[in-house]
Amino acid sequence: MLLIAKTPGLRMPRQLNDIKELGHRLVAHAYPEFDGRDLKIDTGKLRSYGQVRWSDAGGIQIICHQDVMEWPEPALIGLLAHEISHPAEGSSSEEGTDRDVISRGLGHYLAVERAFVDKYGDHIISKGKDRYLGFQSVRELLNDHEQRIMENLLEDFKILPSKETRKFRLIHDTAIHDEIGHSILLIEGQSIRVEGARPNSDIKLLFRDEILYVYADDDVVAQVPWRER
Numbered sequence: 145m146l147l148i149a150k151t152p153g154l155r156m157p158r159q160l161n162d163i164k165e166l167g168h169r170l171v172a173h174a175y176p177e178f179d180g181r182d183l184k185i186d187t188g189k190l191r192s193y194g195q196v197r198w199s200d201a202g203g204i205q206i207i208c209h210q211d212v213m214e215w216p217e218p219a220l221i222g223l224l225a226h227e228i229s230h231p232a233e234g235s236s237s238e239e240g241t242d243r244d245v246i247s248r249g250l251g252h253y254l255a256v257e258r259a260f261v262d263k264y265g266d267h268i269i270s271k272g273k274d275r276y277l278g279f280q281s282v283r284e285l286l287n288d289h290e291q292r293i294m295e296n297l298l299e300d301f302k303i304l305p306s307k308e309t310r311k312f313r314l315i316h317d318t319a320i321h322d323e324i325g326h327s328i329l330l331i332e333g334q335s336i337r338v339e340g341a342r343p344n345s346d347i348k349l350l351f352r353d354e355i356l357y358v359y360a361d362d363d364v365v366a367q368v369p370w371r372e373r
């Protein structure tokens with residue numbers, strides 16, 4: 145069991161440096177294989193709460209949606225842990241990524257994050273091939289001690305898990321793995337291969353008329369049918 149959150153209260157206003165510090169603390173505590181790896185964290189304009197991008201030899205870059213700056217700290221830790229678990233071995237699916245977070249003793253933060261973003265039940269994606277674990281499933285995978293910590297965090301931060309389903313304004317997150325000569329994007333469980341994008345090219349997503357356009361720098365490098373949900 146890991147306790148990363150320093151302050152029980154909501155620290156406001158939060159600075160970008162606080163988020164960077166949280167990310168580095170997470171790696172130091174729970175991701176020993178990434179120790180010494182360059183970890184960049186920024187905020188930006190996104191269609192998701194978070195985006196992680198990495199190459200096997202290079203660093204890990206995380207971009208958080210601007211709104212995330214105002215999230216309660218445990219929910220933010222849950223999101224960052226999910227993003228850092230993407231590059232971890234064996235997590236090329238959202239469910240695998242969530243399970244990796246839990247296996248590192250960070251599941252109570254993931255549960256708080258899922259309660260905060262109103263994912264109570266599992267969020268099935270990619271036509272049932274993948275899923276984001278909902279609050280309920282994450283809670284079931286916690287040990288007694290982690291469950292108690294989770295209950296305390298929910299109480300301290302006044303987060304009430306609600307079974308009410310809401311229409312999500314944002315997709316949860318995207319992951320970009322830069323490999324030699326191509327990149328693999330993971331968006332809502334759908335894997336999209338992009339040829340020839342340079343590792344430092346600026347990848348942007350544009351959703352229009354039920355098509356997802358992937359831009360690398362200013363060129364369209366992939367387009368796939370996409371139904372907004």
Ligand SMILES: [Zn+2]
Pocket residue numbers: 226230238241317318319
């Ligand atoms: Zn993800």
